[in-house]
Amino acid sequence: xxxxxxxASFLVFLLLGMPVAxxxxxxxxxxxxxxxxxxxxxxxxxxIGMESYVLVSVPLFVLAGEIMLRGGMTRSLTEFAxxxxxxxxxxxxxxxxxxxxxxxxxxxxxxxxxxxxxSVLIPAMAEKGYDRAYATAITIASSxxxxxxxxxxxxxxxxxxVGGDVSIGQxxxxxxxxxxxxxFALMVMNYWISHKRGYEKRTTxxxxxxxxxxxxxSLIVLVMPGIIVLGVLSGNFTATESAAVASVYALVVxxxxxxxxxLAELPSIFFSSAKVSSIMLLLLATSSILSYVLTTQxxxxxxxxxxxxxxxxxxxxxxxxxxxxxxxxxxLDLFPAIIIFGPIFAQIADGYGVDPVHFAVxxxxxxLLGLNTPPVGSGxxxxxxxxxxKLEDLIRQVRPFILMEVVVLLxxxxxxxxxxxxxxxxxxxxxx
Amino acid sequence: xxxxxxxxxxIESPTGANSQxxxxxxxxxEAASGxxxxxxxxxxxxxGDTEKLLEGAKLGINKMVQGDETLTGAYEPMLAWFTPxxxxxxxxxxxxxxxxxxxxxxxxxAEDMGVRVLAASPYGFYNFINKTRPIDKxxxxxxxxxxxxxxxxxxxxxxxxxxxxxxxxxxGEIYTSISTGVIDGLGHTLGIMVDQKYYEVAKNVTLDNxxxxxNFYLVNENFWQSLSDEQRKVLKRGAEIxxxxxxxxxxxxxxxxxxxxxxxxxxxxxxxxxxxxARLRDAAQAAVVPWxxxxxGAEIVDKVFAEVDxxxxxxxGN
Amino acid sequence: xxxxxxxxxxxxxxxxxxxxxTIMVVIALQVVMRAxxxxxxxxxxxxxxxMLWGLMLAAAYVLNERGHVGIQFFVDMLGPRPxxxxxxxxxxxxxxxxxxxxxxxxxxxxxxxxxxxxxxxxSRAVPQLAIPVSCAAYxxxxxxxxxxxxAIWRRSS
Ligand code: NA
Ligand code: NA
Numbered sequence: 001x002x003x004x005x006x007x008a009s010f011l012v013f014l015l016l017g018m019p020v021a022x023x024x025x026x027x028x029x030x031x032x033x034x035x036x037x038x039x040x041x042x043x044x045x046x047x048i049g050m051e052s053y054v055l056v057s058v059p060l061f062v063l064a065g066e067i068m069l070r071g072g073m074t075r076s077l078t079e080f081a082x083x084x085x086x087x088x089x090x091x092x093x094x095x096x097x098x099x100x101x102x103x104x105x106x107x108x109x110x111x112x113x114x115x116x117x118x119s120v121l122i123p124a125m126a127e128k129g130y131d132r133a134y135a136t137a138i139t140i141a142s143s144x145x146x147x148x149x150x151x152x153x154x155x156x157x158x159x160x161x162v163g164g165d166v167s168i169g170q171x172x173x174x175x176x177x178x179x180x181x182x183x184f185a186l187m188v189m190n191y192w193i194s195h196k197r198g199y200e201k202r203t204t205x206x207x208x209x210x211x212x213x214x215x216x217x218s219l220i221v222l223v224m225p226g227i228i229v230l231g232v233l234s235g236n237f238t239a240t241e242s243a244a245v246a247s248v249y250a251l252v253v254x255x256x257x258x259x260x261x262x263l264a265e266l267p268s269i270f271f272s273s274a275k276v277s278s279i280m281l282l283l284l285a286t287s288s289i290l291s292y293v294l295t296t297q298x299x300x301x302x303x304x305x306x307x308x309x310x311x312x313x314x315x316x317x318x319x320x321x322x323x324x325x326x327x328x329x330x331x332l333d334l335f336p337a338i339i340i341f342g343p344i345f346a347q348i349a350d351g352y353g354v355d356p357v358h359f360a361v362x363x364x365x366x367x368l369l370g371l372n373t374p375p376v377g378s379g380x381x382x383x384x385x386x387x388x389x390k391l392e393d394l395i396r397q398v399r400p401f402i403l404m405e406v407v408v409l410l411x412x413x414x415x416x417x418x419x420x421x422x423x424x425x426x427x428x429x430x431x432x
Numbered sequence: 433x434x435x436x437x438x439x440x441x442x443i444e445s446p447t448g449a450n451s452q453x454x455x456x457x458x459x460x461x462e463a464a465s466g467x468x469x470x471x472x473x474x475x476x477x478x479x480g481d482t483e484k485l486l487e488g489a490k491l492g493i494n495k496m497v498q499g500d501e502t503l504t505g506a507y508e509p510m511l512a513w514f515t516p517x518x519x520x521x522x523x524x525x526x527x528x529x530x531x532x533x534x535x536x537x538x539x540x541x542a543e544d545m546g547v548r549v550l551a552a553s554p555y556g557f558y559n560f561i562n563k564t565r566p567i568d569k570x571x572x573x574x575x576x577x578x579x580x581x582x583x584x585x586x587x588x589x590x591x592x593x594x595x596x597x598x599x600x601x602x603x604g605e606i607y608t609s610i611s612t613g614v615i616d617g618l619g620h621t622l623g624i625m626v627d628q629k630y631y632e633v634a635k636n637v638t639l640d641n642x643x644x645x646x647n648f649y650l651v652n653e654n655f656w657q658s659l660s661d662e663q664r665k666v667l668k669r670g671a672e673i674x675x676x677x678x679x680x681x682x683x684x685x686x687x688x689x690x691x692x693x694x695x696x697x698x699x700x701x702x703x704x705x706x707x708x709x710a711r712l713r714d715a716a717q718a719a720v721v722p723w724x725x726x727x728x729g730a731e732i733v734d735k736v737f738a739e740v741d742x743x744x745x746x747x748x749g750n
Numbered sequence: 751x752x753x754x755x756x757x758x759x760x761x762x763x764x765x766x767x768x769x770x771x772t773i774m775v776v777i778a779l780q781v782v783m784r785a786x787x788x789x790x791x792x793x794x795x796x797x798x799x800x801m802l803w804g805l806m807l808a809a810a811y812v813l814n815e816r817g818h819v820g821i822q823f824f825v826d827m828l829g830p831r832p833x834x835x836x837x838x839x840x841x842x843x844x845x846x847x848x849x850x851x852x853x854x855x856x857x858x859x860x861x862x863x864x865x866x867x868x869x870x871x872x873s874r875a876v877p878q879l880a881i882p883v884s885c886a887a888y889x890x891x892x893x894x895x896x897x898x899x900x901a902i903w904r905r906s907s
Contacts, residue, residue: 017825017833018840019818021809026847039854040491043881046851047858048484050806051877053602056777056797059770059805163477169608236612237781238605240797244777270767271808278809279818281801285881295478296439333819347476378819490861506865583868588791600789614784 003297006031006290020336021279025286031293042289049288050281053240054160054168059277060243061153064224064250065106066273071254071261073221074116077102080218083211085187086202090194092125093138097186100142102218104149104179105225110334110371111382113143118386128200133397134193136387140379140394141401142186144368147334149179151228151246154364156239157280157335161342166356168239169232173423174357178365178412185404193400220257224249280335287339300344307348314352318413321345322366326406329370333378337367357423358416365412369405372398436663437470441479441488442498449623449685450498450647451475453553453678457649461670469663486650489547495655496667499549499648505583507541508728512736515720516558516590516642517713522683524743525554525644533739537732546653550671553649553678556686557641561625562617563610563634566700570594570711579606579618586720587619587643593719594712610634621645622690623682631694637701640709642716649674762807769804773797791869799870799877806884814891830906838899841892848885848892855882 010027014020025042032041078099085094099117118139125135147154150172159168193199206214224246231242254261294300311317328337342363349359371379374395383398384391412418438461444450451473458471479485479494482502488494490506504510513534519525528534529552542548560567562576574595580587581600588598601609601618609615611633618630619642625631649671656664694701704712725733780793812818825833859882862874 013840013843014821015824016836016840017820017822018843019813019820021818022844022847023820025851026843029847029850038491038493038857039850040857041493041854042851043855043858043878044484044488044491044493045480046881047878048480050802051798053794053798056773056801059801060774060777063770063774167605167608233608236614238602241777241781244774245781247774248778266771267764267767270770271763274766274770274804274808275812275817278805278807278812281805282809282818285806292479295474300478336819343478487862491857505868581868583791583795585791585868597788599784600791600794602794 002031002035002293003299005034006293006297020333021282021286024283024290024336024340028286028289028293031297032289041292045289045292046285049284049286052160053238054156055281055284057156057238057240057243058153058280059273060240060247061151061156061228062109062277063270063273064228064243064246065109065112066269066276067247067250067254067261068106068221068224069112069116070265070269071250071258073106074103074120076214076217076221077106078117078120079214082202083206083214087205088187088191089201090190090199091201092121092128092130093135093190093194093199094187096121096125096135096138097142097145097183097190100145101149101179101183102222104146105151105222105228109153110140110143110147110368110379113146114140114379114382115386117143118383122387130199131197131397132387133389133393136383136389136394137397137401138186138190139387140372140383141398141405142183143379143383144365144371144405145179145182147368148175148182148361148365150175151225151232151239151243153280154334154338154368155360157284158338158342158360158364160284161339162346162360163343166360170357170423171360172229172232173426174361174419177418177422178361178408181408181411181418182365182405185408186401189400189404220253224253283335284339287336290340291343294340294344300347303344304348304351308351314349314354315414317349317352318354318362321349321362322409322413325363325366326369326373329367330373330377332370334367334371337370338364355416355420358419361419362409362413365409369402369409372402435468435470436495436659437472438496439472439474439479439494440496440498441474441477441485441494443477443482443485443500444475446475448475449555449678449682450553452681453647453674454498454649455674456677457670457674460673461666464666464670465663469666486547489650489652490545492546492652492654494652496550496649496651499547499650501643501645503648503650504586507545507547509537509540509732511586511724511728512537512733513740514586514643515724515733515736516586516716517640517709518737518740519557519641519644520744521641522554522556522644522679524740524747525646526552526679527743527747528736528740529554529646531739531743533735537736542653542656548651548653548656550649550651550668551675552646553675553682554644554646555678555682556621556623556645558619558643558645559622559625559640560617560619560636560638560642561630561634561699562636563613564616564636566636566702567638567640568702568704569708570715573712576616577614579609579615585723589719589723590642590716591619593716595715606630607633619643622686622694626690626693631697631699635699637694637699639701639703640712642712647675647678763811766804766808766811769800773800773804795867795869799867799880802877802880806880807887810884810887810891813888814894816895831903834899834902834906838896838903841896841899845889845892848888851885852882855885 006027009030010023013023013026078095081098081102082095085098088094100113103113103117122135122139126132152175155171156168159166159171227249228242228246231237232239307317371377380394384394442451442454454473458473461469461471482500485494485497486499486506489497501514504514513528538549564576565572567573576596577599578591578596579601580591580598591598599615601615610617617634691701776793777797780790783790825836859875859878862878865874867874
C-alpha cells in the first residue's frame, strides 16, 4: 500500500512537470506520512545522501570543465580530431565522434558535450551537406562517450551511491576500453551510412607546421584529464584532489598560457559550476530519503527474490538486467536512475558473484543509452534544441547509432575481461 | 506495553561476525517474546553508516542499531577506553564492557545523549600493517606514513607520538594509497586487512594490539523506557547472546582464519615483545592521556585505567 | 526594498562562488601540504561543509530558472493555461515538501547542536543547517514562481 502511494505520487508529480529531485522528495514524504513516520527522517537522510568528501569532486570536475570551455578550448580539440580522422569518408562525422573522445576528459557529462561540440559541429556538418538531423544524431550518440571515458561524473556518482566499496580509480580505468569501443562502433556506422549517402571527406591536408601547432594546443587541454586520471590511478591524490588540481591547472592555462580568460569572469564561472552541480546534489539528497523508504518497505529483497527465482546463472541475470535497465532508462534520467537503482542492483549482482567493477560499467553504460531513447531522453531534448531539428527526425536518425551502442553494451556484458582484465594488465605494466 | 517491531541497521555484509551476532539476537528475541517483538535486520549499511545510525538512534528514528567505536566521537567520555595499548587482549576488554565502571559511563550517556548500550562485543585490535619494514621496536615506526581518519584526533596524536607521520586518507582510498606509497600502511584489525586485501600491497604485520575496537548493541533511551520490564529483559538478554556469539566468531576469525590468509599470501606476521609493547604504550599514552584528561576530565580516565588494572588482576591476565 | 533585495541576492551569489573557490584552493593546498610538510587535518571537513552550503543554496537559483531536471513534455502539450495551473500546483507541493523538511530539521539540528565536528571542532549543526535554510529559500522561490504562473494563467485567458 505504502509502495503504491509512493509510486503513484512519484509518477503523477513527474509527469506533471515537477523537477525529479522534488518529485522524489515529495513522493517519499507522502509515503512517510502514510506509514506514520517522523518528519525528522527527511533532513536526516538528505544529509546522509550529501555529506561526503568524494562528492566534493563533482563541483570541482564541473568547474575544471567550465573553465576550459569558457577559455575557448573547444576549437583546438575539434581541429585535433579533424586532423586525425577527417580524411575518412564521413570525415566531419568522425571528427564529431573523436571530438567526444578527447572532450570526455573535460566535461565528463553528456549534456555539456552535446552543447559544446554540437553548437560548433552541427552547423559545420550541415554546411558540408550532412542531413541536419543526422549531424545532431551523431552528436548525441557520441556524447555518451564523455561519461564513460575518465574522468567521469557518472562513475563518481555511482561510486557514491553504492557506498565506497568500489574504488573510483578502478572505475575510471575500466571505462577507457568501453569508451573507445563505443567510439569505434559509432565510426563504423557513420562510415557505412556516409558511404551510402555519399557524405564528404576532407580532401585538403594539414601542413607540418599546422600539425605541430594544433597538436600542441590540444595537448595543453588534454593534460588536464591526464592529471585527473593519472592522479587518481596512481593514488597520489584522491578523486577530489585531482579535480581541484585540474581546476587550478585550467585556470593557469587560461590566464597565463592562452590568456583567454579575464579575472572578472571568475565569480560567474564559480557560480555557474555551483548551479550545475547543485542539480546532482539535490537529487542525491532526496533520493537518499527514497532509498530509505524503498529499503524499509523491502523492495531490494523483493527484487533479489525475483531475480533468484528466475535464474541462478549470472549471465542470464545480466541479460535480464540489461533489458530492465534499458526500460528504466527510457523513463528515468541518468543520475536519478543510478542513485535509486545502483545500490539495489549492485547488491543483487554481488550475490551472483559479478565483479563489482564490471557490474558498475555495464550498469552505467546501460543507463547512459537511455539518454537517447524516447520518451524521456534528456540527450534527445538537448540535442533537438542545440541542433534545431525536429524530435521525430532526430529519433529516426539516431536509431542505427543506438543499435551499435547496444551491441557494444552486450559485448561489455558478456566479455568481462574488457573491463576487468585489461585495466589490471595495464596497472601491472605501469607498476601500480 | 504494546508489541514492538524493530528495524535494525547494521553495516557489515550478512556473513560478517557482527551480522551473525545480530541474527542470533533476532532469533532469541522473536522466540523469547513469543512474537511480541518482531525484528528485521538491514545489513551492509542500508540505513547508513555507524555514525548516521547513531544520530538516528539519538533522534529515535532508529530504535535499535549497531554501534562501534565511532561512538567515542559523539560522546567524549567514551574516549577513555579508546586509549591505545589499554587492554592486553580481547578477553580483558570484553570484561571491561561488563564492568561497573562502563555501566556508569553507559548510564551517563543514556542520560546525556539518549542512547544506551545493551551489550558490547570487542571485534579485535588495531595492528600495524605496512609495506616498508617489519616492526620489532618503537624506532622501527620512525617516519612511517600511517593512515588516520581525518577526524580522529586520538589516532593522529598516538601515531605521531610513536614517531610516525599521521596521514589522513579516506576509507575507499587506502589500498591504492599503500600501493603507490602515499602511505606506508595503517593500523587496523586483522579481519579488515583480509577483507580489504591490504596484504596484496603491504607484507609486514605487527601484532602489537594497540587500539581495541568494539561493536555495540545500541538502543534509543526513550524507546527503552517505554518498554515493559518483560520486553526490556528479552532485548537485553538477546543483545548479550548476540554479542557473545559475535565475540566468539570474531575472535576465531582474527586469530585463525585471518592469520592463515596472511600466511598464505606471504605476509611477515610477527608478534612484538612484552618490553617493546610497553615502550610503544608509554610513548603513545604520554601524548594521548594528558590530552584526554583535558578533554573529558582526569577522573573518568583514571577510573577507567583503574578498572582495567583490577580486571587484569582478577583474571590473572598478563 | 527592491534595491535591498538585489544587494542580498548579489551577496548570496558571491557567497556561493566563494564557497567553490575556497574548496578549490583549500584542497589544492592540501595536496601541496601533504607533499611537503604533512597533511592538514581540516581541508576535507571544511570542503564538505562549504559544498553543502554552496550547492544547496545554488539549487535555489536553478529552481528559480526552472532549471532542475524534469519532464516538461506532457505539460507543454496541454497548452499555456492548464500548463500554468499545473505548474502552480506543483510548486505548492514543493512548498509543502520543503516545509516538512524544515519542520523535521528542527529536532535534528537541536540534537547535534552540542556535538562538535571531528577536526574543525565547530558545532555539527553548522553543516546540518544548510538543509533547512536552503529549503526556506526554495519556498521563497516557489512563491515567486507561483506568482509568475498566475500571471501567465491570467494573460492566456
Ligand atoms: Na569523461
Ligand atoms: Na560528439
